[in-house]
């Protein structure tokens with residue numbers, strides 16, 4: 001089993017908390033993993049990505065080779081497209097539909113969504129609206145993780161445990177809210 | 192012992208703690224920053240009372256670490272690659288003095304310049320200083336090698352260079368922890384003249400350094416970090432240094448390469464490994480992250496050996512970070528490819544945060560400078576360097592930390608008036624203060640704007656040595672009190688701030704404007720922390 005995932009977004013959107021959840025869940029299942037993060041300059045509102053590699057064998061490269069990502073999980077629609085060279089033939093592109101506009105030449109959002117729909121396996125989720133419904137826009141990341149969970153080789157229970165662990169210090173209300181967000185995300189796709 | 196999920200940086204940090212570290216010294220710099228941050232927040236480090244404060248710059252950090260080693264204790268100093276330029280005097284000469292307690296110098300290189308001005312390869316510095324170098328290929332090796340590095344440092348009584356690159360520094364993986372070693376007891380160096388590099392002593396010490404360097408190339412204890420992996424196909428032999436080994440393994444079925452491979456994790460490299468590879472194989476491919484250091488050595492000069500291939504003959508690009516695809520190509524292998532990035536995708540460069548004080552400072556400066564035309568503002572390294580980009584287009588240089596002040600002096604010597612420098616608060620205490628003293632001594636007609644956000648912002652908001660000290664530092668260096676002006680960069684004060692700038696820019700002597708408003712990121716984190724405290 002191998003699961004190569006690219007997480008993408010804009011500096012400050014918090015893709016590393018998604019990575020942390022997948023990481024905890026992977027450890028619980030005794031899988032090997034390598035996770036290359038972006039720290040530094042780009043975190044100031046630039047494009048950021050994380051290569052996340054899960055496997056039942058030791059992982060060699062910290063970077064995913066082109067054409068081998070099983071999943072691109074993006075919290076921003078334009079950033080979803082930036083990593084298409086990495087997507088494998090049967091890989092999934094799962095993205096939040098809500099643009100983060102911090103540049104003057106940001107493209108038209110309908111054009112963006114049309115471009116995303118050209119990808120064979122794509123799933124577009126309005127995570128912001130769903131997150132607001134569950135109680136906080138801050139949970140949009142976890143909604144996205146729930147939506148992508150269909151394409152991550154980890155048991156659902158482990159993802160839930162990992163969410164509990166990540167938000168453990170913040171109290172039962174926040175944990176419940178995020179578990180709800182995770183489930184609401186999952187319900188965006190029926191296999 | 193536990194298994195931890197650690198960044199490469201954190202693996203180094205945890206290993207140093209477990210190996211009996213007594214002092215950690217550093218100035219922040221991507222991709223090395225997390226080493227000190229990890230030790231600062233580690234309960235283990237607190238329990239062992241490890242010294243772990245930021246230093247003013249890499250030179251002071253290097254020297255403090257050497258002082259810790261003087262007392263027989265284990266010390267580590269960490270910096271980004273360009274930090275080693277700043278620390279170079281102390282570093283090169285510490286190889287001459289040698290150490291007492293083990294001393295590890297971590298240099299984190301940044302090939303592809305993700306967050307840096309250049310992509311210099313610190314292995315050159317290691318050879319230059321003639322000290323052993325460790326170069327791990329993964330997080331576990333990084334952890335384990337720290338133990339070896341302290342040992343070799345104490346065995347040969349030399350500092351050890353530990354070279355990592357961005358990709359390992361910022362990649363997370365499982366690390367198996369070892370039994371903790373005790374810290375070292377206080378002890379003076381056996382020879383109290385060991386650290387006195389007077390020529391007569393230095394000449395003697397240099398001979399020791401030279402002979403040690405030779406012995407290191409044959410020391411089996413540490414050469415175990417370099418090994419030969421045989422392969423049936425001798426049409427090619429591969430040398431894989433540090434992280435490059437992973438990209439090779441990624442391209443080999445079952446992780447087993449059909450060609451012979453020499454894996455390198457320690458320098459100086461045992462010669463017989465490389466000569467065996469050369470004797471047995473038709474062609475040699477050298478994979479190294481960074482400069483073609485080994486490749487050049489193996490090629491000789493003038494290029495005696497045309498069997499050697501790598502970054503110099505185009506098998507790999509001459510610049511930039513390696514990756515699995517580049518290595519596949521060098522091996523003549525096809526690789527997969529997804530879909531081209533659609534044209535609709537725009538560049539998203541980093542930018543100043545909404546509400547950042549640097550932005551208001553630049554708006555005032557641009558207005559004050561309008562009448563003089565472009566090209567008169569030097570600057571430095573930090574978040575405020577983003578003032579070089581639209582919509583500001585406000586600054587004309589970013590070279591090395593502190594250079595804004597001194598370049599402004601030189602340009603004013605060259606006839607430029609006004610001559611302005613914009614420098615961050617942490618950069619100022621790193622290397623701007625000495626330049627300001629130069630300006631004061633010659634009463635150069637320059638205006639220095641210290642954009643003081645009371646933090647080391649670019650690297651993630653570490654404590655700045657400058658906080659609450661800038662006025663007294665500038666006055667102490669001799670800047671006249673009436674030409675040290677403090678402004679608050681808020682939009683509502685735009686008019687008066689512009690006036691202050693105009694006045695000081697026209698002054699024909701040294702003036703300093705301290706544009707003071709806390710970084711909004713740091714302020715938000717501080718308020719959150721204070722809020723959490725109140726709740727408890």
Ligand SMILES: Cc1ncc(C[n+]2csc(CCOP(=O)(O)OP(=O)(O)O)c2C)c(N)n1
Nearest residue numbers: 220572573574575615616617618647648649
């Ligand atoms: C010699 C050297 N050391 C460290 C760095 C890394 N570095 C770049 S910017 C920066 C922070 C500068 O802080 P400050 O001057 O306060 O500006 P701010 O980012 O807060 O605006 C650091 C540490 C570097 N580029 N060169």
